Amino acid sequence: MNLNQVTIPSLNVEKATAFYKTLGLILIVDALPRYVRFECPNGDSTLSIHKVDTLQNGDGISLYFEVENIEETVKTLKQKGITFTTNILEQTWLWNEVHLYDLDNNKIIIFHAGENRKNPPWRIN
Template sequence: MRLNQVTLPSINVEESVLFYKKLGLHLIVDASPRYVRFELPDGDSTLSIHQVEELPKGDGTTIYFEDDNLDELVKQLQQKGIEFTQLPKDQTWLWREAHLLDPDGNKLILFKAGENRKNPPWRIN
């Protein structure tokens, strides 16, 4: 089994398209204003955005995007006008993370974990 597709809700799909293009995703399906789908620059995963009348309440979902050159990626995104709620920071769980929100308030975490993502020192067998 593989996770290959995540879909996020959006009030304004066109605004989300601009945001996710700035992040470096490639638009592959455009049924605006109702639905769009992106492929990620690395791997085989896709991310779609679908229009909703109202965003879900509560904490919602957090999407993680891993990049081996996290600090450089964050600098490039800041130059494109992307704002972060947390700049790259080393976490106690051995990941380096930067936090941001998409135009609809969906939480995104750009991170670098390397081997610690699936094999932290405290991994159970």
């Protein structure tokens, strides 16, 4: 089994499309104003956004995007106007990550874990 597609809700798919293009995702399906699909520049995963009239209350979706060089990625995105809610954090689970929110309050974590993402020292066999 391979998780290859995630769909998130948005009140304004046009604005969400611009935001995710700024993050570097590649638009592959354009059914604006109700739906779009992106592919990530690395790997085979895709992300879709669909129009909703209301968003759910409370904690929403968290999206994790792994990058090879987190410092350079953050620098580049800041130059494009992206605002982060944290500085780069060195987590106890051996990942470096930075947090931000999209326009619909979905949490985004940009991180680098390398080998530790799937093979941390405490992995069970």
